[in-house]
Amino acid sequence: MDLKFTREDAEFREEMRASLNAILPEDIRASVRAQTTMASHLGDQRRWFQILDQHGWAVPHWPVQHGGTGWSPLRRFIFEDEMHSADAPEFNWGGSHMVGPVIYTFGSLAQQEKFLKPTRSGKIAWAQGFSEPGSGSDLASLRTNAKLQTGHYLVNGQKIWTSGAYEADWGFFLVKTDLTVKPQRGMSFLLIDMKSPGITIRQIPQINGEAHLCEVFLDNVVVPAENLVGEPGQGWTYAKFLLEHERTTSSFIFWSKRELRKAKRIAASETWGGIPLAQRPEFCAKIALLEAEMQALEWSVLRILADETYGYPAGVAASVVKIRGSELQQDITQLQADLLGARALRYYNPDTSLYEKSLIWPDYVPGRSGIAMMIRAATIYGGSKQIQKNIIAKSAFGL
Amino acid sequence: MDFALNETQRMLVEGAERLMKSRGTVELWRSRRSLPDGLDIDAWNQFSELGWLALPIPEEAGGLGGSMEDVAFLMIALGKGLSTEPYVSSAVLCAHIIGHGLENSFTDATIAGIAAGELRVALAHMEIADRFEVATPRSTTARAMGNGFVLNGTKILSMDAPSADRLIVSAIRGHGESTSLFLVDRNTPGISMTTYPLIDGSQAADLHFSDVSITSDALIAEGAEAISLLEAALDRATVALLGQAVGSMEACLDICSSYLKERKQFGQPLGNFQALQHMAADMLVATHQSRSILYHAIAQIDEQPSLRGRAVSAAKVIIGNAVQLVSKYGIQIHGGYGLTDEYAIGHHYRRLMVLEKVYGDIEYHSKRLVDFTTGHVKHGN
Numbered sequence: 193m194d195l196k197f198t199r200e201d202a203e204f205r206e207e208m209r210a211s212l213n214a215i216l217p218e219d220i221r222a223s224v225r226a227q228t229t230m231a232s233h234l235g236d237q238r239r240w241f242q243i244l245d246q247h248g249w250a251v252p253h254w255p256v257q258h259g260g261t262g263w264s265p266l267r268r269f270i271f272e273d274e275m276h277s278a279d280a281p282e283f284n285w286g287g288s289h290m291v292g293p294v295i296y297t298f299g300s301l302a303q304q305e306k307f308l309k310p311t312r313s314g315k316i317a318w319a320q321g322f323s324e325p326g327s328g329s330d331l332a333s334l335r336t337n338a339k340l341q342t343g344h345y346l347v348n349g350q351k352i353w354t355s356g357a358y359e360a361d362w363g364f365f366l367v368k369t370d371l372t373v374k375p376q377r378g379m380s381f382l383l384i385d386m387k388s389p390g391i392t393i394r395q396i397p398q399i400n401g402e403a404h405l406c407e408v409f410l411d412n413v414v415v416p417a418e419n420l421v422g423e424p425g426q427g428w429t430y431a432k433f434l435l436e437h438e439r440t441t442s443s444f445i446f447w448s449k450r451e452l453r454k455a456k457r458i459a460a461s462e463t464w465g466g467i468p469l470a471q472r473p474e475f476c477a478k479i480a481l482l483e484a485e486m487q488a489l490e491w492s493v494l495r496i497l498a499d500e501t502y503g504y505p506a507g508v509a510a511s512v513v514k515i516r517g518s519e520l521q522q523d524i525t526q527l528q529a530d531l532l533g534a535r536a537l538r539y540y541n542p543d544t545s546l547y548e549k550s551l552i553w554p555d556y557v558p559g560r561s562g563i564a565m566m567i568r569a570a571t572i573y574g575g576s577k578q579i580q581k582n583i584i585a586k587s588a589f590g591l
Numbered sequence: 592m593d594f595a596l597n598e599t600q601r602m603l604v605e606g607a608e609r610l611m612k613s614r615g616t617v618e619l620w621r622s623r624r625s626l627p628d629g630l631d632i633d634a635w636n637q638f639s640e641l642g643w644l645a646l647p648i649p650e651e652a653g654g655l656g657g658s659m660e661d662v663a664f665l666m667i668a669l670g671k672g673l674s675t676e677p678y679v680s681s682a683v684l685c686a687h688i689i690g691h692g693l694e695n696s697f698t699d700a701t702i703a704g705i706a707a708g709e710l711r712v713a714l715a716h717m718e719i720a721d722r723f724e725v726a727t728p729r730s731t732t733a734r735a736m737g738n739g740f741v742l743n744g745t746k747i748l749s750m751d752a753p754s755a756d757r758l759i760v761s762a763i764r765g766h767g768e769s770t771s772l773f774l775v776d777r778n779t780p781g782i783s784m785t786t787y788p789l790i791d792g793s794q795a796a797d798l799h800f801s802d803v804s805i806t807s808d809a810l811i812a813e814g815a816e817a818i819s820l821l822e823a824a825l826d827r828a829t830v831a832l833l834g835q836a837v838g839s840m841e842a843c844l845d846i847c848s849s850y851l852k853e854r855k856q857f858g859q860p861l862g863n864f865q866a867l868q869h870m871a872a873d874m875l876v877a878t879h880q881s882r883s884i885l886y887h888a889i890a891q892i893d894e895q896p897s898l899r900g901r902a903v904s905a906a907k908v909i910i911g912n913a914v915q916l917v918s919k920y921g922i923q924i925h926g927g928y929g930l931t932d933e934y935a936i937g938h939h940y941r942r943l944m945v946l947e948k949v950y951g952d953i954e955y956h957s958k959r960l961v962d963f964t965t966g967h968v969k970h971g972n
Contacts, residue, residue, distance in 0.1 A: 330858075466720070475954065535747075536948065537748075537944070576923075
C-alpha cells in the first residue's frame, strides 16, 4: 500500500493546472464564478468543451478511439479536480457521462459516427428522458411507449425532471416497446431529436426561481427505427449500465471542494462582533468538521478508483459515496447560507447572472441560498437516499 | 395549568384558520410576488377588520389588550396559511417599542393607527457589521441640530420597510455613545430605500439616511432604556414569528401525511415504506417539541429580561433546528415535486428558512442562550 500521490502525479497536476488556466476564456471563468444557478450556462459549456476537445481533454474517461485520453483513473481524478479549481464549467453530464458511454458500448457504428464527436465537443447537448410523473424511484413502472411501424417508432407519453430539455438538441429516452413482457424486459433505449414534431416542453418553475427542469410531452412523435440503441427490450440493462458506469461521479467531490472553498471565503469576510466568522467558535468547528468529512469522502472516492476490494460488492461503495456526497453538498451549501445570516434571505433571480456588488451585498451573496435550496435534489435524483440505503442493506448484508 | 383555548381564543383561531384556508393557496402565494411593495392590501384590510392588528395593543392605547398567548395562537393559524403580511413587524415589534417608549405628541395617534391598520411601522436597526447583535453601538448617527436631530447612515435588511409608513431608526447621538431610537416618517426628505424581495415573497429594504432632519420629539428611547426596550420588543416579535413557524410545521405534517397516502410507487402508497414512516415520525417529534418550547417562551415573556431572553432564545434554537429538519424532510418525502414552485411544501420550506433567521439565527440565539445560562450576559460579542 502506498497512500501518497507520486511525484509524476503531482507534476501532472501542475501541468494541468497551468494548461487549464491558460485555455479557459476569462469571460467563461467569470460567468462560472458569478453563477447563481445549479448548472453552468449551456453556451459556456458548449464553448468550453469545444476548446477542451481541441486539446483532446473533453472526455478523458472515454476509450481512446472515441476521443478519450487513456489516463489512469487517478489522473482523471486530478484533471477533474483541477477543472473545478479553475472555475471551469462542469461536464454536460447527460452527454459525456450518460448517453456517450451507452452509445460507444452498445450503439451501432452509424450511431457512434453520428453522435460521439459532436457530443464530446459540445455541439450536441443531451436531455435525459427517464422519470415520469408516476415513475420516480420506481422507474420500472414507466408508461411512455414506442410502437414500431414501418421504419420508425411512434412515441407517446410524458417525461418529467428533464434538465435543460428546452435547450437540448437530442434526448435519450427510456420507452416501452413491448407491453407483453415483464416491464424490465419490455423497455428500449431511444435517441430522439428534441426538435421533432409532437414534442412539447414545459419548463417547471423551481423553488429557487429557475425553470431548468422540464416536463416533456411526446404526442405521436415519429422516431426513425435506427435511433434505437442496441437491442430492443434491453433498455433497462443499458439504463442500469449508465447509472452504474461512473461509480464516483455522484460523490460530487470536486463540486463540494469548490463550494467549501467558497464557504471559507465567506467565513473570512463576514464578521460578528468584529471577529471573522472563521474564528468564531459558532462556525469554525462546523467548517473544520465539514472539511474532515470531505477528506473522508475524497479517500472513499480514491478507493473506488483504485478498484480496492473490501469485502462487499463493488456497488456498495458507490452507494456510500452517493449518500455521503449528496449530504455533504447539502451541508456545505447550508453552511454558506448560515454564514450569510439574514443576508441569505434575499431572493436573487437566477436568470440574472451579474448583480451589482456593494459593501452590503458582496459578490459571494447572490445564489448561495438558492443553490442551498435546490441542492435538496441531490438526495432525490439518481436513486434517492432511501433507495441507496435499501441497496446497501440488500447487497452488503443480504437483508 | 390549562392547555385548552378559552372561548375568545377559540373564536380567534377558528376565524383565522377559516381565512387562511382561503388565502393559503399556492396560486395566491405565487401571485403576491408581483405586488409592488410586497403587501397584499386586501389581506391587510381583513386583518384590520377582524381586529387582529389591535390584538397585541393594550386597551388603554385603543387596542384589545390581548395576551402573548392570544397573539401566539393567532400566529400559529397565520403560519399554517403562510401569511407574510407585516403583522409582527408593525403590530407586535414596533407597536411595543412605541407604546413603551417616551410619550410624545404623536404616540397615541401612532399606536391607534397601527391598531386600526391605517399605519404600518418597520424597524430599521440592523447594520452591515452587526450581524444579529442588538446592543452593539450603531454607525448611524443622530447629530443634535437646532430643535431636533440630523440622521446619517445606512440600515440593512429592514423587514417589511417597503410597505411601511413610519420607521423606527436606531442611531448613536455622539461618538462611542449608546443607541437611541427615533420614530421617523418614511417619506422624510433624505431617506432613500433599496427594496428587494426575500425568498418567501415578502420584502425588505436597505435604508440610506443622508442629512435627514427630524424634530426632537421623534426620540422614543435613549441609552440603556433603548436597548432593553429593543430586546423586549424583539423577544415578543420572535415569539410571534416562532408561532408562525409552529403553524407552518404543523401544516407540513398534514401535507406530508396526505402525500404519503396518495403517492404510489412500486405498486403501493409511499407511506407503506418504513424509511418514510420514520421520517414523518421524526417531523412530528420535532414539531411537537416546538409547540412545547413555544409555550415555555410564552410563559416567560413578561418575566425579567434574563429569564425572558433565556426562554425566547431556547425556543428559537429548538424551533430553528426543528424547522430545518421538518422542511427538509418535507421536501425529501415529496421527491422532485418538493423542489417546484407549484407544490405547497416548497413554499413552507422557504418561509421556514426566513422564520429561522429573522431576528437572530440559531448561532446567535445559541450564544445568547449560553450567555444567559452561564450568567455571562454581556452585550456586544
